[in-house]
Amino acid sequence: MKRRHLLAGLASVGAIGAAGLVTTGTLSGSSETESETAEPVEPTTLETIEAPGSSDGEVTVPAENRPTFVDFFGTWCPPCVEQMPALGEAADRVGDDVLFVSVTTEDVGGSVSEDAVVEWWRENDGDWLVAADVTAELAAKLNVGAYPTAVAIDADGRVQWSASGVHTADELVDGIETALE
Protein backbone atom coordinates (compact mmCIF):
# COMPACT_ATOMS: atom_id res chain seq x y z
CA MET A 1 0.00 0.00 0.00
CA LYS A 2 1.27 3.44 -0.83
CA ARG A 3 1.91 5.53 2.19
CA ARG A 4 0.58 8.72 0.72
CA HIS A 5 -2.82 7.15 0.25
CA LEU A 6 -3.03 6.32 3.87
CA LEU A 7 -1.95 9.79 4.88
CA ALA A 8 -4.46 11.42 2.58
CA GLY A 9 -7.17 9.55 4.36
CA LEU A 10 -6.24 10.48 7.87
CA ALA A 11 -9.38 11.63 9.55
CA SER A 12 -8.31 12.94 12.91
CA VAL A 13 -8.20 16.69 13.31
CA GLY A 14 -6.00 16.17 16.32
CA ALA A 15 -3.26 14.86 14.11
CA ILE A 16 -2.73 18.17 12.44
CA GLY A 17 -0.26 19.38 15.03
CA ALA A 18 1.18 22.84 14.64
CA ALA A 19 -0.16 23.36 11.17
CA GLY A 20 -1.53 26.78 12.03
CA LEU A 21 -5.25 26.73 11.38
CA VAL A 22 -7.29 29.66 10.26
CA THR A 23 -11.02 29.87 10.55
CA THR A 24 -12.97 32.43 8.63
CA GLY A 25 -15.63 32.65 11.25
CA THR A 26 -13.57 33.75 14.18
CA LEU A 27 -10.83 35.86 12.71
CA SER A 28 -11.34 39.39 13.90
CA GLY A 29 -9.32 42.17 15.36
CA SER A 30 -5.74 42.06 14.29
CA SER A 31 -2.93 39.67 13.75
CA GLU A 32 0.24 41.59 14.20
CA THR A 33 3.77 41.04 13.16
CA GLU A 34 6.71 43.23 13.89
CA SER A 35 9.97 42.92 12.12
CA GLU A 36 13.08 44.57 13.41
CA THR A 37 15.39 42.83 11.02
CA ALA A 38 13.13 42.73 7.97
CA GLU A 39 14.59 43.35 4.55
CA PRO A 40 13.65 46.67 2.97
CA VAL A 41 10.58 46.43 0.76
CA GLU A 42 11.36 46.85 -2.92
CA PRO A 43 9.66 50.11 -4.05
CA THR A 44 6.55 49.82 -6.19
CA THR A 45 5.06 52.70 -8.15
CA LEU A 46 1.29 52.95 -8.28
CA GLU A 47 -1.08 55.29 -10.03
CA THR A 48 -2.97 57.64 -7.75
CA ILE A 49 -6.61 58.56 -8.19
CA GLU A 50 -8.20 61.97 -8.61
CA ALA A 51 -10.47 62.10 -5.57
CA PRO A 52 -10.98 64.25 -2.45
CA GLY A 53 -7.56 64.74 -0.83
CA SER A 54 -5.86 62.93 -3.69
CA SER A 55 -4.72 63.91 -7.16
CA ASP A 56 -4.03 62.04 -10.35
CA GLY A 57 -0.38 60.98 -10.61
CA GLU A 58 1.97 58.38 -9.19
CA VAL A 59 3.18 57.36 -5.78
CA THR A 60 6.11 55.13 -4.91
CA VAL A 61 5.70 52.86 -1.89
CA PRO A 62 7.63 52.78 0.32
CA ALA A 63 8.63 56.43 0.07
CA GLU A 64 12.32 57.22 -0.02
CA ASN A 65 13.78 58.48 3.29
CA ARG A 66 10.36 58.96 4.79
CA PRO A 67 8.05 56.67 6.76
CA THR A 68 5.07 55.27 4.86
CA PHE A 69 1.68 54.13 6.05
CA VAL A 70 -0.47 51.99 3.75
CA ASP A 71 -4.10 51.04 4.27
CA PHE A 72 -5.19 48.24 1.93
CA PHE A 73 -8.89 48.32 1.14
CA GLY A 74 -11.49 47.33 -1.42
CA THR A 75 -14.73 49.07 -2.27
CA TRP A 76 -16.44 45.66 -1.84
CA CYS A 77 -15.28 45.39 1.77
CA PRO A 78 -17.69 46.42 4.57
CA PRO A 79 -15.02 46.48 7.32
CA CYS A 80 -13.04 48.86 5.10
CA VAL A 81 -15.95 51.31 5.32
CA GLU A 82 -15.93 50.90 9.07
CA GLN A 83 -12.20 51.66 9.11
CA MET A 84 -12.45 54.99 7.28
CA PRO A 85 -13.23 57.42 10.17
CA ALA A 86 -10.27 56.19 12.21
CA LEU A 87 -8.03 56.45 9.16
CA GLY A 88 -9.12 60.06 8.70
CA GLU A 89 -8.30 60.88 12.29
CA ALA A 90 -4.94 59.09 12.11
CA ALA A 91 -4.05 60.91 8.88
CA ASP A 92 -4.69 64.25 10.58
CA ARG A 93 -2.67 63.28 13.64
CA VAL A 94 0.47 61.98 11.94
CA GLY A 95 0.75 64.90 9.52
CA ASP A 96 3.00 65.30 6.52
CA ASP A 97 6.08 63.60 7.94
CA VAL A 98 4.56 60.30 6.91
CA LEU A 99 3.42 59.27 3.43
CA PHE A 100 -0.15 58.24 4.24
CA VAL A 101 -1.90 56.35 1.46
CA SER A 102 -4.90 54.09 1.02
CA VAL A 103 -4.46 51.45 -1.68
CA THR A 104 -7.16 49.38 -3.32
CA THR A 105 -6.12 46.07 -4.85
CA GLU A 106 -9.01 46.22 -7.29
CA ASP A 107 -8.37 46.29 -11.02
CA VAL A 108 -9.21 50.01 -11.23
CA GLY A 109 -9.77 51.05 -14.82
CA GLY A 110 -10.40 47.40 -15.70
CA SER A 111 -13.12 45.41 -14.00
CA VAL A 112 -13.76 48.24 -11.51
CA SER A 113 -14.18 51.79 -12.82
CA GLU A 114 -12.22 54.67 -11.37
CA ASP A 115 -15.54 56.48 -10.89
CA ALA A 116 -16.74 53.70 -8.60
CA VAL A 117 -13.66 54.09 -6.42
CA VAL A 118 -14.02 57.90 -6.34
CA GLU A 119 -17.67 57.58 -5.38
CA TRP A 120 -16.83 55.16 -2.58
CA TRP A 121 -14.06 57.48 -1.41
CA ARG A 122 -16.38 60.46 -1.36
CA GLU A 123 -19.17 58.58 0.42
CA ASN A 124 -16.77 57.48 3.14
CA ASP A 125 -15.17 60.90 3.61
CA GLY A 126 -11.74 59.97 2.31
CA ASP A 127 -9.48 63.02 2.34
CA TRP A 128 -5.95 61.75 1.73
CA LEU A 129 -3.95 60.07 -1.01
CA VAL A 130 -5.59 57.03 -2.61
CA ALA A 131 -3.90 54.75 -5.15
CA ALA A 132 -4.62 51.65 -7.23
CA ASP A 133 -2.53 48.47 -7.04
CA VAL A 134 -4.12 47.00 -10.15
CA THR A 135 -2.00 43.84 -10.30
CA ALA A 136 -1.80 43.50 -6.51
CA GLU A 137 1.98 43.63 -6.79
CA LEU A 138 2.35 45.84 -3.72
CA ALA A 139 -0.18 43.72 -1.84
CA ALA A 140 2.02 40.70 -2.60
CA LYS A 141 5.19 42.44 -1.38
CA LEU A 142 3.47 43.51 1.83
CA ASN A 143 1.66 40.18 2.15
CA VAL A 144 -1.87 41.40 2.62
CA GLY A 145 -4.04 39.06 4.66
CA ALA A 146 -7.61 39.96 5.54
CA TYR A 147 -8.99 43.36 4.55
CA PRO A 148 -8.42 46.01 5.67
CA THR A 149 -4.69 45.62 6.31
CA ALA A 150 -2.58 48.41 7.79
CA VAL A 151 1.19 48.51 7.22
CA ALA A 152 3.70 50.97 8.67
CA ILE A 153 7.11 51.13 6.99
CA ASP A 154 10.08 53.07 8.35
CA ALA A 155 12.23 55.57 6.43
CA ASP A 156 14.62 52.75 5.49
CA GLY A 157 11.80 50.84 3.81
CA ARG A 158 11.45 48.17 6.50
CA VAL A 159 8.03 47.01 7.63
CA GLN A 160 7.67 47.81 11.31
CA TRP A 161 4.01 47.07 11.83
CA SER A 162 1.41 45.13 9.88
CA ALA A 163 -2.06 44.30 11.10
CA SER A 164 -5.28 43.18 9.51
CA GLY A 165 -8.77 44.02 10.71
CA VAL A 166 -10.41 47.25 11.82
CA HIS A 167 -8.39 49.46 14.16
CA THR A 168 -9.04 52.56 16.24
CA ALA A 169 -7.23 55.80 15.42
CA ASP A 170 -5.07 55.30 18.53
CA GLU A 171 -4.04 51.84 17.35
CA LEU A 172 -3.22 53.15 13.89
CA VAL A 173 -1.16 56.03 15.27
CA ASP A 174 0.65 53.68 17.67
CA GLY A 175 1.45 51.40 14.75
CA ILE A 176 2.69 54.26 12.65
CA GLU A 177 4.85 55.53 15.51
CA THR A 178 6.79 52.24 15.50
CA ALA A 179 8.01 53.29 12.07
CA LEU A 180 9.12 56.74 13.24
CA GLU A 181 11.73 55.59 15.72
Add this chain to the structure above:
Amino acid sequence: MNRRTYLQSLAASGAVALTAGCLGDDGAEGTVLGPPDQDLNAAVHPSYGDELPDFSLPDPIAGETVSPSAFDGERSFLWTSFYTNCPDGVCPALILRLRRAQEVATEQGYGDDAAFLAQTFDPERDTADVLRAYADQQGVDLDTGNWHFLRPESYEAGKELLDETFGLVIEKVPADNYENLEYKFPHYGLILLVNDRGIVERAYPNGASVDIETVERDFETVITA
Protein backbone atom coordinates in the same frame (compact mmCIF):
# COMPACT_ATOMS: atom_id res chain seq x y z
CA MET B 1 -9.67 -1.12 -5.95
CA ASN B 2 -10.89 2.30 -6.85
CA ARG B 3 -8.66 4.79 -5.12
CA ARG B 4 -11.44 7.17 -4.26
CA THR B 5 -13.59 4.47 -2.72
CA TYR B 6 -10.62 3.31 -0.75
CA LEU B 7 -10.02 6.79 0.65
CA GLN B 8 -13.63 7.10 1.61
CA SER B 9 -13.53 3.86 3.51
CA LEU B 10 -10.40 4.97 5.30
CA ALA B 11 -11.95 8.23 6.33
CA ALA B 12 -15.00 6.41 7.56
CA SER B 13 -13.00 3.99 9.60
CA GLY B 14 -11.94 6.83 11.82
CA ALA B 15 -8.80 6.66 13.86
CA VAL B 16 -5.78 5.93 11.75
CA ALA B 17 -2.65 6.60 13.72
CA LEU B 18 0.52 7.19 11.78
CA THR B 19 3.71 8.96 12.53
CA ALA B 20 4.98 11.12 9.74
CA GLY B 21 7.96 9.43 8.22
CA CYS B 22 11.26 11.02 7.46
CA LEU B 23 11.75 11.66 3.79
CA GLY B 24 15.38 12.63 4.15
CA ASP B 25 16.89 15.29 1.97
CA ASP B 26 15.43 14.03 -1.25
CA GLY B 27 12.00 15.08 -2.45
CA ALA B 28 9.06 12.73 -2.49
CA GLU B 29 8.33 10.65 -5.56
CA GLY B 30 6.92 12.72 -8.39
CA THR B 31 7.61 16.13 -6.89
CA VAL B 32 9.67 19.06 -8.10
CA LEU B 33 10.00 20.86 -4.79
CA GLY B 34 11.90 19.47 -1.86
CA PRO B 35 10.12 18.75 1.40
CA PRO B 36 8.58 21.78 3.12
CA ASP B 37 10.16 23.19 6.26
CA GLN B 38 7.20 22.03 8.25
CA ASP B 39 6.21 18.40 7.78
CA LEU B 40 2.42 18.36 7.38
CA ASN B 41 2.12 14.71 6.42
CA ALA B 42 0.12 13.93 9.54
CA ALA B 43 -2.46 16.59 8.69
CA VAL B 44 -6.00 15.70 7.65
CA HIS B 45 -5.62 17.59 4.39
CA PRO B 46 -3.56 16.36 1.44
CA SER B 47 0.04 17.44 1.79
CA TYR B 48 3.47 17.21 0.21
CA GLY B 49 3.96 14.09 -1.91
CA ASP B 50 0.32 12.95 -1.73
CA GLU B 51 -1.53 12.12 -4.90
CA LEU B 52 -4.62 14.28 -4.93
CA PRO B 53 -7.71 12.09 -5.35
CA ASP B 54 -9.54 12.99 -8.53
CA PHE B 55 -12.94 14.68 -8.50
CA SER B 56 -15.27 16.42 -10.94
CA LEU B 57 -17.05 19.71 -10.35
CA PRO B 58 -18.95 22.12 -12.59
CA ASP B 59 -17.41 25.44 -13.58
CA PRO B 60 -20.68 27.38 -13.95
CA ILE B 61 -19.11 30.31 -15.81
CA ALA B 62 -17.35 28.23 -18.47
CA GLY B 63 -20.24 25.77 -18.49
CA GLU B 64 -17.92 22.79 -18.27
CA THR B 65 -16.92 20.11 -15.81
CA VAL B 66 -13.46 20.37 -14.31
CA SER B 67 -11.42 17.39 -13.11
CA PRO B 68 -7.83 17.63 -11.93
CA SER B 69 -7.02 14.46 -13.89
CA ALA B 70 -7.74 16.41 -17.09
CA PHE B 71 -4.70 18.56 -16.23
CA ASP B 72 -2.33 15.57 -16.17
CA GLY B 73 0.71 16.39 -18.23
CA GLU B 74 -0.79 19.79 -19.05
CA ARG B 75 -1.20 22.13 -16.13
CA SER B 76 -0.07 22.50 -12.56
CA PHE B 77 -2.67 24.16 -10.39
CA LEU B 78 -3.48 26.02 -7.21
CA TRP B 79 -6.66 25.04 -5.41
CA THR B 80 -8.53 26.75 -2.61
CA SER B 81 -12.04 26.87 -1.17
CA PHE B 82 -13.97 29.99 -0.29
CA TYR B 83 -17.38 31.60 -0.60
CA THR B 84 -18.33 35.07 -1.74
CA ASN B 85 -20.34 35.98 1.39
CA CYS B 86 -17.36 35.30 3.63
CA PRO B 87 -18.05 37.70 6.54
CA ASP B 88 -14.46 38.86 6.92
CA GLY B 89 -11.51 39.30 4.63
CA VAL B 90 -10.13 35.78 4.79
CA CYS B 91 -11.68 34.50 1.56
CA PRO B 92 -10.47 37.53 -0.40
CA ALA B 93 -7.03 36.90 1.10
CA LEU B 94 -7.12 33.33 -0.25
CA ILE B 95 -8.35 34.50 -3.64
CA LEU B 96 -5.67 37.22 -3.67
CA ARG B 97 -2.95 34.55 -3.47
CA LEU B 98 -4.36 32.68 -6.47
CA ARG B 99 -4.94 35.93 -8.32
CA ARG B 100 -1.33 37.00 -7.81
CA ALA B 101 -0.05 33.64 -9.03
CA GLN B 102 -2.31 34.09 -12.06
CA GLU B 103 -0.90 37.59 -12.68
CA VAL B 104 2.65 36.30 -12.50
CA ALA B 105 1.82 33.34 -14.75
CA THR B 106 0.42 35.73 -17.35
CA GLU B 107 3.38 38.11 -17.04
CA GLN B 108 5.89 35.28 -17.32
CA GLY B 109 4.09 33.58 -20.18
CA TYR B 110 3.24 30.24 -18.57
CA GLY B 111 -0.46 30.87 -18.08
CA ASP B 112 -1.32 27.98 -20.40
CA ASP B 113 0.58 25.60 -18.13
CA ALA B 114 -1.35 26.78 -15.07
CA ALA B 115 -4.83 26.46 -13.62
CA PHE B 116 -6.48 28.15 -10.67
CA LEU B 117 -9.35 26.34 -8.97
CA ALA B 118 -11.48 28.23 -6.47
CA GLN B 119 -14.17 26.01 -5.03
CA THR B 120 -17.16 27.60 -3.33
CA PHE B 121 -18.75 25.81 -0.42
CA ASP B 122 -21.86 27.93 -0.74
CA PRO B 123 -23.26 26.87 -4.14
CA GLU B 124 -26.74 27.98 -3.15
CA ARG B 125 -25.72 31.63 -3.17
CA ASP B 126 -22.62 31.48 -5.37
CA THR B 127 -24.26 31.22 -8.76
CA ALA B 128 -22.48 31.89 -12.05
CA ASP B 129 -23.53 35.56 -11.98
CA VAL B 130 -22.43 36.05 -8.39
CA LEU B 131 -19.08 34.37 -9.09
CA ARG B 132 -18.54 36.49 -12.20
CA ALA B 133 -19.17 39.68 -10.21
CA TYR B 134 -16.84 38.41 -7.50
CA ALA B 135 -14.09 37.83 -10.06
CA ASP B 136 -14.41 41.45 -11.20
CA GLN B 137 -14.37 42.67 -7.63
CA GLN B 138 -11.29 40.64 -6.71
CA GLY B 139 -9.28 41.34 -9.85
CA VAL B 140 -9.45 37.77 -11.15
CA ASP B 141 -8.91 37.45 -14.90
CA LEU B 142 -11.52 35.10 -16.36
CA ASP B 143 -10.43 35.77 -19.95
CA THR B 144 -7.22 33.76 -19.65
CA GLY B 145 -9.24 30.55 -19.52
CA ASN B 146 -7.09 29.16 -16.70
CA TRP B 147 -9.27 30.26 -13.80
CA HIS B 148 -12.14 27.99 -12.79
CA PHE B 149 -14.65 28.64 -10.09
CA LEU B 150 -15.92 25.25 -8.98
CA ARG B 151 -19.52 25.01 -7.84
CA PRO B 152 -20.71 21.70 -6.38
CA GLU B 153 -24.23 20.59 -7.28
CA SER B 154 -25.37 21.18 -3.71
CA TYR B 155 -24.09 22.33 -0.34
CA GLU B 156 -24.15 18.71 0.88
CA ALA B 157 -22.21 17.43 -2.13
CA GLY B 158 -19.60 20.13 -1.65
CA LYS B 159 -19.36 19.46 2.05
CA GLU B 160 -18.81 15.75 1.43
CA LEU B 161 -16.11 16.40 -1.17
CA LEU B 162 -14.28 18.86 1.05
CA ASP B 163 -14.31 16.39 3.91
CA GLU B 164 -13.30 13.31 1.93
CA THR B 165 -10.83 14.79 -0.52
CA PHE B 166 -9.47 17.82 1.27
CA GLY B 167 -9.89 16.98 4.94
CA LEU B 168 -11.88 20.17 5.46
CA VAL B 169 -14.89 19.94 7.72
CA ILE B 170 -17.35 22.74 7.14
CA GLU B 171 -20.61 23.37 8.88
CA LYS B 172 -23.31 25.96 8.68
CA VAL B 173 -23.58 27.94 11.88
CA PRO B 174 -25.70 30.93 12.81
CA ALA B 175 -24.02 34.27 12.25
CA ASP B 176 -25.64 36.69 14.63
CA ASN B 177 -23.21 39.47 13.83
CA TYR B 178 -24.01 39.66 10.17
CA GLU B 179 -27.59 40.70 9.67
CA ASN B 180 -27.65 39.94 6.00
CA LEU B 181 -26.22 36.44 6.35
CA GLU B 182 -27.97 33.26 7.23
CA TYR B 183 -24.79 31.31 7.78
CA LYS B 184 -21.11 31.45 8.06
CA PHE B 185 -18.80 28.55 7.49
CA PRO B 186 -15.78 27.96 9.66
CA HIS B 187 -13.03 26.34 7.66
CA TYR B 188 -9.30 26.15 7.30
CA GLY B 189 -7.83 28.57 4.85
CA LEU B 190 -6.21 25.85 2.79
CA ILE B 191 -4.36 26.39 -0.49
CA LEU B 192 -2.92 23.41 -2.35
CA LEU B 193 -0.25 23.49 -5.03
CA VAL B 194 -0.56 20.39 -7.24
CA ASN B 195 1.78 19.56 -10.11
CA ASP B 196 0.83 18.27 -13.56
CA ARG B 197 1.21 14.69 -12.36
CA GLY B 198 -1.46 15.22 -9.75
CA ILE B 199 1.01 15.20 -6.84
CA VAL B 200 0.71 17.78 -4.07
CA GLU B 201 3.84 19.93 -4.02
CA ARG B 202 2.76 22.21 -1.19
CA ALA B 203 -0.13 22.51 1.22
CA TYR B 204 -0.53 25.92 2.81
CA PRO B 205 -2.99 25.43 5.69
CA ASN B 206 -2.49 29.08 6.65
CA GLY B 207 -3.50 30.05 3.14
CA ALA B 208 -4.97 33.44 4.03
CA SER B 209 -1.72 34.67 5.56
CA VAL B 210 0.95 32.59 3.81
CA ASP B 211 3.59 34.77 2.17
CA ILE B 212 2.24 35.67 -1.26
CA GLU B 213 5.61 35.78 -2.97
CA THR B 214 6.44 32.35 -1.55
CA VAL B 215 3.34 30.93 -3.23
CA GLU B 216 4.24 32.72 -6.48
CA ARG B 217 7.79 31.33 -6.33
CA ASP B 218 6.79 27.79 -5.42
CA PHE B 219 4.24 27.71 -8.23
CA GLU B 220 6.71 29.08 -10.77
CA THR B 221 9.37 26.57 -9.71
CA VAL B 222 6.96 23.67 -10.16
CA ILE B 223 5.55 24.89 -13.45
CA THR B 224 8.83 25.76 -15.11
CA ALA B 225 10.66 22.62 -13.97
